[in-house]
Amino acid sequence: MMLTALILLPLLGALIIMLFAHGENERSADEARYIALFTTCITFLVSIFTWVGFNGGTADFQFVEKHEWFVGFNINYYLGLDGISLFMLLLTTFLMPICILCSWESIQTRVRAFMVSFLLLESMVIGVFCALDAVMFYLFFEGMLIPMYLIIGIWGGKQRIYAAYKFFLYTFAGSVLFLVAILYLYFTFGTMSIPDLMKLAPQLALPVQQWLFLAMLASFAVKVPMWPVHTWLPDAHVQAPTAGSVILAGILLKMGAYGFLRFSLPMLPGASHYFAPLIFSLSVIAVIYTSLVALMQQDMKKLIAYSSVAHMGFVTIGIFTFNMQGIEGAIIQMISHGLVSGALFLCVGVVYDRLHTREIVRYGGVVNVMPKYAAIFMFFTLAAVGLPSTSGFVGEFLVLLGAFKANTWVAFLATSGVVLGAAYMLWLYRRVVFGEIVHDDVRTMKEMTAREMTFFVPIVLLVVWIGLYPKPYFSAMEASVTQLIKQVKP
């Protein structure tokens, strides 16, 4: 019941907003904001209980719910959590209230519709991470296109329409091939249940596995996004409103990587091994190439967007090392990236709300007027770079460790990406925060408000917690990851 409640709560909130907050005035907008904030907070609280009640000693799915749904087709309403999806779920529910808070003032038009879209999105994303039936997974995976399309298209920047199209069509094209792949699996084994398919699908002959892997790759690679299908991301990020960027970077990108962990690896181990060199190559290119591209960006959001591609490159490298360090590192890196890049987009949002520009050269010397902001931005810059004692370090370190075991060259090249990462992040920081104030309007910028501080503080605490004491995370995911590695052994 817990997982159903998690999926339904945001829907309920959306329904309440639609029914009770009438009209387009300041009062209804405020009502919508408070209802959305309240709903997401409750959802977060409920989701904490899943961690409390989670038994880390077993790799089995927990909180399982199963009901007949499409009678005669063996499609079920089937939910459950394991050590991998647990953290994706928590990340989602954690970031959502923050997104609502950060769009409190920056979204002024059609507030009700915005909040409803966001709550719908939350429900879908939670569904993706809880679904244990492939059709349900697809339903949520694809369904979130609708709210996200609207969020980018209505509340985005100048090029929003182009970005919304690109986002929609790229992801749609990728996912439909995934649909064909799961239908093929269904016809071979007569079930859509993910746990069953994990047991059965590895029997498939290698050529079949390869085709299925490629079909799934088309979908997941677009979502991650991997080079060369990453080009929708910078557009979507730059044009989306701040909260949209946070969700994109924090959660939606994780769905692709989660797809690899949930489908590709356990179901198609043979093909996963076969294609691992391909994934490594694409990931290394992503790490190095997009880092170089990030160096040249004039737009803060675009820079962080490209850095996301690079960081997700680490995640895919970690996943395809097929060893404990690599995969656990990848999961931590996902959580860390969700928090850190989300926070960086929030940092951009803070100054954007003041000057309404994201161009790096329009800033400079911000530290003189916003010292608290400078400190927080510094913290997240360093976390993105992977400074020890932040979550970024744990993730990157483990991934590189795993990569060394799997392939020294990959590890070597990926490490150079870390150096480049430090270069573009610190340079961004220097140009925005340090130096003399050259533009007069920078002088007028006000220090962060209490509301803005509220959403940074919990992220800072979490990043430090994972950086210093990641054990609770590992102990919850260990059994599941061990099981996954056993599955993918050739």
Added chain:
Amino acid sequence: MTQAMGDIHLSSYTALMPELYLGTAALILLLYCVYNNPRANGALLFLGLLVLGIAAILIHHAFGGTRLVMNGMFITDSFSVLVKYLLLLAGALALLLSAGWLKEEGRPFEFVLLMLLSLLGMMLMVSAADLLALYLALEMSSLALYVLASFARDDAKSSEAGLKYFVLGALASGMLLFGISLVYGFAGTTSFQSLSELFTTAGAAVSRGVIVGLILILIGFCFKVSAAPFHMWTPDVYEGAPTPVTAFFATAPKLAAFALLARLLSQPFGALAGQWQQVIIFVSVASMIVGALAAIMQTNIKRLLAYSSIGHAGFMLMGLAAANTAGVQALLIYLGVYIFMSAGAFGCVLLMRRHGQYVEEIKDLSGLAQTNPLGALVFAIFMFSMAGIPPLAGFFGKLYVIWAAVGAGLAWLAVIGVITSVISGFYYIKIVKIMYFDEPAQPFDAASPLPLRVAIAISAAVTLLFFTVPTPLITQTKMAAEALLK
């Protein structure tokens, strides 16, 4: 079969009770209207719905298992029953949609009558068990439809649409009839049952003439379901005909033609699957591609929906191409879902009025989300559903069709299907973009007739909530498909 084929037993009449009733009711209505000439369309609308409702009840009561009646001319089975329910539903939705327009048009009873008569023809089509009965039923419904297409007789476009539909429809009927005569000439019978037995024994050794006849029959049907390359009439007729008529065209006749085609290909020509499968696959691919590409450049919303319906026809044909129970079931699910999406979308087009005039350009929808949030929301639901985005109903239609295709070993066809559905996704979301992202144009008239709103609300509710209770449609379609292919 419960009775010999030779006699016309009284039970034949009970089995065909719904059709007999519908015909009689239409005639009584005609007489009543001739003498009283009612202009109050509220009462007529009610009468029309009442007639359809009673017909539905009769269908329920008259059905007593699979039966061949009237000298083997007609058949009733779970398949025909389900499709007839859906036909009545489509008719009822179209009636509701037309209410407001009829009031202005001023000839409500002719419209209702023609619609009832064409529905009668369609119900007979669905029950046809003989090539002759098939042809007669098809012509009966088509004749009424030709008149409906040109219903707005003062409007040049509508007259043109009617004429075009009539001329091309007559050509298709000719092909169909020629095909039937060839099949009869080479096989010596027109009864579905005998044909089926004949072809099952003959197998691949069936005469060339039959194959040519079959192809000609298929061409006739491809015209009726507006499948490429026989789709040319569709955009013009959809655009020219009054919108409520178009809404009707897009649902009921398609449903009937697809049902009849499914019966034809499963029962009499079921043994010849090897011969017709290629043709259906080709037509399916062609329709999906034409539907996806040609719609992109359209500026008129009705033309766009016409091309979209061609694409949908391609998808439904994919179900037929699978040539098995799952395929027929998928086809029925798709049709069931499509009725609501299509009726709803045309209902939204009917909301597009400025100063009492209907407007049909896509750009007229600009910024609808700000001038009419609810209207924009339901239109967006229909568009996303047609694009096949879960969890909306349209997705499940596509899912089952692709499912059937993959199950029949036609994975490549499924891949073409999903690729075209991505391409067509572009123009569906373009409409959403225009409604949601663009600057508002002049708002539409706020007032809209209640029946229209009811029809749209029903369609939207079904489209949106289908995924919560899919079981009834799925079990019913399964039974129907099994009855057809037992």
